[in-house]
Amino acid sequence: MKRILLIGLSLLVAGLCLLPTGSSTAQTPTTVEITPATQTVVAGQTFTVSVYVVPDEPIAGVQADFHFDASLLRVNSVTQGNLLSQSCSTMFNGGTINNTAGTVTGGYCFVTGVCTNSNPGIYVNISL
Numbered sequence: 001m002k003r004i005l006l007i008g009l010s011l012l013v014a015g016l017c018l019l020p021t022g023s024s025t026a027q028t029p030t031t032v033e034i035t036p037a038t039q040t041v042v043a044g045q046t047f048t049v050s051v052y053v054v055p056d057e058p059i060a061g062v063q064a065d066f067h068f069d070a071s072l073l074r075v076n077s078v079t080q081g082n083l084l085s086q087s088c089s090t091m092f093n094g095g096t097i098n099n100t101a102g103t104v105t106g107g108y109c110f111v112t113g114v115c116t117n118s119n120p121g122i123y124v125n126i127s128l
Contacts, residue, residue, distance in 0.1 A: 028056055029056050030053065030054065030055050030056040030057075031053070031054045032051065032052070032053050032054075033051075033052045033054075034049050034050070034051060034052075035049065035050045035052050035122075036049070046076065046127060046128065047127075047128055048125050048126065048127050048128070049125075049126050049128065050081060050122045050123075050124070050125050050126070051064065051081070051122065051123040051124050051126070052120065052121070052122055052123070053083055053120065053121065053122075053123050054120040055117070055118050055119075055120070057118060058116035058117060058118040059084070059116060059117060059118070060084075060110060060111045060115070060116050060117075061084070061108065061109060061110030061111065062083065062084070062108065062109050062110075062123050063107065063108040064095075064107055064108075064123065064124070065095070065103065065104065065105045065106070065107070066095075066103065066104040066105075066107075066126070067102055067103055068102045068103075068104075068128075069102060070099055070100060070101065070102035073102075073128050074099045074128065075097045075099060075104055075126060075127070075128055076127040076128065077094065077097075077126075077127045078094035078095055078097065078104055078107060078124050078125070078126050078127075079094060079124065079125045079127070080092040080094070080109060080124060080125075081121060081122025081123050081124050081125055082121045082122055083109070083117065083120075083121035083122055083123045084109050084110070084111055084117050084121075085109075086117065086119060086121055087115065087117050087119070088111040088112075088113070088115035088116070088117055089111065089112045089113060089115070090109050090110065090111055090112060091108075091109070091110055091111075091112055092108070092109045093106065093107055093108050093109075094107050094124065095107025095108075104126070107124065109123065109124075
């Protein structure tokens with residue numbers, strides 16, 4: 001049985017689900033960061049932010065929806081990071097980008113076969 005861990009991040013990530021593979025005895029909770037934390041860009045300049053995850057236990061998948069201010073930003077693409085693919089074969093979907101509503105919904109990455117990862121890594125890179 002897989003347990004779903006929900007994490008909310010007010011910056012850019014509206015919801016993130018990690019799919020742990022067992023019960024956790026870890027003392028430190030899973031952490032999720034947007035990197036870089038700050039960036040200076042000019043209007044019209046393309047830039048990238050990454051969602052970096054440090055799991056507190058082995059995980060087999062991640063799902064996330066993102067919300068952003070559509071009057072200031074436009075998402076160009078969402079690409080897979082190395083969080084799960086560094087040690088496992090994966091299935092990835094960057095989600096549906098809606099620049100009018102300011103959302104990216106339905107994105108996920110999960111391992112195929114019997115494999116888990118507990119190493120930190122980048123879940124996705126978001127080009128804006």
